[in-house]
Amino acid sequence: MDSSALDSLPQGRKHPKGLYLLFFTELWERYSYYGMRAILVLYLTTAYVSGGLGVEPAQALSIYGIYTGSVYFTPILGGWLTDRYIGLRKAITIGGITMACGDFTIFLTHSQSGLYIGLALLVLGNGFFKPNISTLVGELYPRHDKRKDAAFTIFYMGINLGAFFAPLIAGYLAEDLFLRPLNDGTMHYGFKWAFLASSLGMITGQLIFSLLSRRYLGKIGLKPNKQLAEESNEYHDAPLSVKEKQRTRAILILACFVVFFWAGFEQAGSSFTLYTKNFIDREIFGYTIPVAWFQSVNPLFIIILAPILSGVWLRLSQSKSGDLNMTTKMGFGMILLGLGFMILIPAVLQTGSDEQNIVSRANIMFIIFTYLFHTLGELFLSPVGLSLVSKVAPVKIASLLMGVWMAAIGVASLLAGQLASLTATLGYLEIFATIGSVAIILGLILLAISTKLVTMMREENTVR
16 A cells, blocks of 8 residues: 555544445445346346347346356456556546446347347456455555454445345336336336446446545555555565465465355345245235345345444454454354354245145245344455455455455355255255355354464464
């Protein structure tokens, strides 16, 4: 980090205003992503005359999987280019504009080729935007500032605020506000207007970022990390030092745990969705809750719980005993994920796994409490992991390692799909019990090696 840029930052208990600028910038990017994710398969499978593309379901799911997986791999390339040549703020702007163009391309073109071009732009733009805005949050604070974990928890709430509203707004625009009958009685959906709304959201976020970044970010993020490292004598053409290699290895070890966490967590969009649809009693006061609405439960819990946990981390950091170290938090996150799966075991024992011969439906609170535990696990692991990478990564490859961290989620998304497909042959009980048990065991292992990992990540100051 540019030390001169830090001089003007507040060092007290309050967070710098730049955090909230990045919060809102990320909110709009997540609105674009989750809005697309909510309606992409519907757009693909709806008949062409009805506003969709008329693609076969199998092909649509394949396109969806490639898109959602790809957005987590391009940050490696984007992070590398940013570290060496671009700088964080310029990369975020490039990414934001590219994604806005992607959504706008799909809005303008009602064709598969237009969709592919638009998705390619979204994936490419995400590679420049996603890892670098997370890295920029870390750059707001001195390397070992005790407020970092709390800051990333607040930032994470912005992610989920966008994730909460995006499916609701995109669905409303596509399936309600712009839904209209054609002359032959066919219903025409307004998918294109949902894509336009996502594009406008990205433009809004970028305008706010560009207009206010100089005021609230100062000089932070203007220069590439390589240049900053050279100016501070931290960069050399020689390979990473022994200590830098240790810190990098520690990040990669934790990334392996993160892969399994997200492979379990991402069951929300696959096996949990199907189980909720077929086996959960969704009727409340005579109204049947749409299955898609359950995708907003997790971000709603994030919005409620993130400020609470942020306050807890900040208070612990100011206590005599200090905050829990990062790897300990992540270990507890794994265990909470596993406990969430265990909550569903009694429900599956009640309902069975055969949707053709359902004995009874499970109470809705089973799936609600599962999402609650998974949300707590996510808050213990995900924002803390982002904070960890920003603290520990060697400065000359900081954005690259943030990209690798994101890529771990991409690997997890692919693994999640394979695990979910096994429910058709093995059943929900076996899959949920296995994932839950392994998550708890891995959490305990992570707790056991926590001290070793902290030692690997330690510099002159103690990494907590």
